[in-house]
Amino acid sequence: MSVDSQTDRQTGDVVAATAQPLDDSRRVAHVRDLHLGFGEREILKGLNLDIQAGEFVTLIGRSGAGKTTLLRALMGFDAPTSGEVEITDEQAIAFQDARLVPWRSVRKNVALGLRGNDIQERAASALAEVGLAERADNWPLTLSGGEAQRVSLARALAREPKILILDEPFGALDALTRIAMHELVLRLWKRHKPAVLMVTHDIDEAIALADRILILADGQVSEAATLTTERPRDRYQPELVKLRERLLTRLGFSAVEALS
Amino acid sequence: MSTTSSSSTVVDVSDASTADAPGFVVAGSATATTAAPARTRRRLRLGGSAWRRAISPLVLLIIWQAVGELKLMSTQKLPEPTQVIHTAYTLVVTHSAAYGTLQGALTASLERWGIGFVTGGVAALLLALIAGLSRRGEDTVDPLMQMLRTLPLFGLIPVFEVWFGIDLLPKVLLIALGTAIPIYLNTFSGIRSVDGRLGELARALKLSYREKLWHIILPGALPSILVGLRQGLATGLLALVVAEQINANSGLGFIINQGAQFLNNNVIIVALLVYTLLGLITDWVVRIIERRSLAWRRGIEMAK
Numbered sequence: 001m002s003v004d005s006q007t008d009r010q011t012g013d014v015v016a017a018t019a020q021p022l023d024d025s026r027r028v029a030h031v032r033d034l035h036l037g038f039g040e041r042e043i044l045k046g047l048n049l050d051i052q053a054g055e056f057v058t059l060i061g062r063s064g065a066g067k068t069t070l071l072r073a074l075m076g077f078d079a080p081t082s083g084e085v086e087i088t089d090e091q092a093i094a095f096q097d098a099r100l101v102p103w104r105s106v107r108k109n110v111a112l113g114l115r116g117n118d119i120q121e122r123a124a125s126a127l128a129e130v131g132l133a134e135r136a137d138n139w140p141l142t143l144s145g146g147e148a149q150r151v152s153l154a155r156a157l158a159r160e161p162k163i164l165i166l167d168e169p170f171g172a173l174d175a176l177t178r179i180a181m182h183e184l185v186l187r188l189w190k191r192h193k194p195a196v197l198m199v200t201h202d203i204d205e206a207i208a209l210a211d212r213i214l215i216l217a218d219g220q221v222s223e224a225a226t227l228t229t230e231r232p233r234d235r236y237q238p239e240l241v242k243l244r245e246r247l248l249t250r251l252g253f254s255a256v257e258a259l260s
Numbered sequence: 261m262s263t264t265s266s267s268s269t270v271v272d273v274s275d276a277s278t279a280d281a282p283g284f285v286v287a288g289s290a291t292a293t294t295a296a297p298a299r300t301r302r303r304l305r306l307g308g309s310a311w312r313r314a315i316s317p318l319v320l321l322i323i324w325q326a327v328g329e330l331k332l333m334s335t336q337k338l339p340e341p342t343q344v345i346h347t348a349y350t351l352v353v354t355h356s357a358a359y360g361t362l363q364g365a366l367t368a369s370l371e372r373w374g375i376g377f378v379t380g381g382v383a384a385l386l387l388a389l390i391a392g393l394s395r396r397g398e399d400t401v402d403p404l405m406q407m408l409r410t411l412p413l414f415g416l417i418p419v420f421e422v423w424f425g426i427d428l429l430p431k432v433l434l435i436a437l438g439t440a441i442p443i444y445l446n447t448f449s450g451i452r453s454v455d456g457r458l459g460e461l462a463r464a465l466k467l468s469y470r471e472k473l474w475h476i477i478l479p480g481a482l483p484s485i486l487v488g489l490r491q492g493l494a495t496g497l498l499a500l501v502v503a504e505q506i507n508a509n510s511g512l513g514f515i516i517n518q519g520a521q522f523l524n525n526n527v528i529i530v531a532l533l534v535y536t537l538l539g540l541i542t543d544w545v546v547r548i549i550e551r552r553s554l555a556w557r558r559g560i561e562m563a564k
Contacts, residue, residue: 075464092464099461103479103556112475113465139556155465 026053028163028195029074034083036066036073043069045219046083053162056189056196058206060224061216062251067199070216071167074197092156092194093165096172098148100140100155107136110155126158127151129188146177150184157188164189166198170205182208186231203247207240208233215250224250339526344533347526351515359515359527366534368510372428373500373538376435381492384440385447385485392451393477402448409441413495414502421506431503438499442491450484451477483557486550493542501535 031049035042043066051057061067072078074087100109111123127133130150140148149169156164166185170178186209189196200206206213209231213224225243227233233240321341327333328340335343351362359365387405390397413434420430454477462472504513512531519527 077460077463095457095461095464097457099457101458101461101475101479103482103554104475108475113462113467113471141556 027051028053028088029197030084030086031074032084034070034073034085035081036069036078036083037081042081043219044073044080047216047219047221049214049221051163051195051197053195054193056198056209056211057214058198058200058210058212059214059216059221060200060203060206060247060251063201065216066219067201067216068167070221071165071197071199074165088162090160090162091165092159092161092163093167094149094152094156094169096168098140098145098152100143100148100151102140104140105136106132106138106140106143106151109140109151110158112155114158122158123154126154129157129191130154130184145173146181149173149181153185153188157192157194160192161194164194164196166196168199168201171201178205183232185209203244203251204235206247207235207244213247215247217251336523337525339529344526344529348530348533351527351530358518358522360510362515362530362534365510365512365515365531368514369500369504369512370538372431372504372511373435373496375428376432376499377439377493377496379432380436380439380496381443381489383436384443384488384492387440388444388447388451391444392448392481393473405441405444405448408437409445413438413499417502417506426507431500431506431508434503435496435499439492439496442495443485443488446484446488446491447481450481450488453484454480482553486546486553489549490543490546493546494539497535497539497542 027050029049029051031047034044034047034049036044047070049070059067059070069078071093073080073085075091075093076085076087100106101112104112107120107123107127110126111119114122124133124136127136130153132147132150132154135143135147135151140151143151152169170181173181182205185196185198198206198209207227210227212226214221215224224247227243229237229240235241235244324338325340325342327338328335328343339347348362351359355361355364387401391401391405392398416434416437417430420433424430424433458476458480459472462476467475501513504511505517506513508514508517512534515531516528519525519531
């Protein structure tokens with residue numbers, strides 16, 4: 001794991017100096033030297049990643065950096081060319097497009113694939129947690145984008161995962177809804193304490209939510225920052241503003257480029 | 261953690277947004293109240309269009325009747341509607357040596373159609389499942405079905421007569437084949453065109469094969485299956501009409517044949533109308549099934 005030394009010096013007490021050493025027994029995901037490509041094009045080039053139980057990790061990267069490819073490898077959808085991928089079986093994912101089954105009611109969507117006893121109760125309480133208990137019998141197509149995404153979160157949470165994978169879950173939502181979703185995700189995370197791996201292209205989102213921010217670039221993941229600030233975070237706090245600028249620079253983004 | 265001047269600006273911002281909030285609420289409720297009347301207006305308009313759609317068929321009926329009344333055309337060639345109704349009534353209440361009864365003919369026809377439709381439909385669904393759900397199944401079943409599809413259905417009649425005689429079997433087989441082809445084609449393509457992202461979801465949710473089939477694949481293919489069902493019913497009916505005119509001694513086709521022999525167009529038109537009625541009724545039944553089973557789509561259709 002490479003910790004950017006420049007980041008370390010600048011972080012101060014808000015952004016912790018070093019990443020905590022990883023404890024093997026608490027690990028819920030472990031990726032070593034992962035290579036994955038399609039045909040000639042290699043997208044992931046020797047990628048390393050470790051996620052511990054209960055931590056909130058966000059992964060940022062420019063579009064086309066391979067964020068989704070990495071998630072697909074973690075979910076077992078795409079087999080790696082080489083390298084190891086280990087992840088706990090107790091995983092759940094919320095997709096960017098919510099991906100509700102349109103011909104099953106909201107309640108059935110949440111209950112779909114649940115195992116064990118009192119499936120209905122678990123589905124109902126997950127829906128109640130995201131504030132959609134009263135929509136349980138509606139068709140998914142009658143939901144707004146934000147509501148659909150909340151159902152998708154409820155569906156993932158009802159599985160009581162050890163790792164919750166969020167694939168740009170709020171990318172398609174408007175700014176106000178997104179802020180409400182951040183609060184919801186934090187609340188759910190604090191209550192259930194799954195590890196979260198959230199992929200996003202939104203740096204502010206990453207700063208608002210993460211314990212650890214990782215950057216995916218050139219087919220590799222590097223450690224960008226570890227944050228210890230209490231949530232909810234004030235994004236105008238000087239340290240966080242600085243962190244934001246640093247992250248933008250590391251993503252190879254300049255103001256000139258942003259305008260063009 | 262420093263909460264200094266920067267956090268006070270944050271408070272200002274949130275104050276401004278709460279001040280805006282009532283405005284949002286008003287706007288929201290305003291759209292909600294206008295939405296409800298819009299829906300009732302739409303329903304009224306649909307009712308109105310149903311009436312408007314009834315006008316042209318009614319006018320046609322009146323012209324048809326007038327043609328007969330004004331002796332513009334021989335009533336032997338084109339009996340007017342009232343005469344057709346009278347003939348239908350006579351066919352129902354009296355048993356004639358030439359035609360039998362209308363209800364007797366209808367029963368015989370329905371029997372052929374029913375047997376042919378059920379066997380053809382079930383076979384088509386099973387074959388489409390085999391072909392749709394596995395590569396090997398597709399490689400085995402699909403070439404044969406594609407060959408059958410290109411065969412001209414009614415060109416088979418003479419061959420069927422040689423192979424299966426002239427009784428029930430060749431007729432039922434012809435109807436079954438006519439029903440099966442569209443149901444197979446639509447079901448197969450319906451299964452294959454289920455959104456791949458939902459397949460991924462099934463993997464992510466660790467659904468069993470049965471759950472995936474029941475919750476994802478079959479409901480996803482259902483719209484296509486229903487299109488196939490409708491086409492299959494129509495083609496099956498067509499096959500019934502053709503099959504019945506060959507060596508039949510009962511059924512609606514037999515009535516038409518007899519009518520042609522006795523130069524009785526009244527009877528032929530009655531039989532044709534009964535065929536039409538059968539088509540309309542089955543179409544109506546499928547529509548009801550569609551409305552029930554595809555209710556989840558209504559959200560989009562309403563919006564459009």
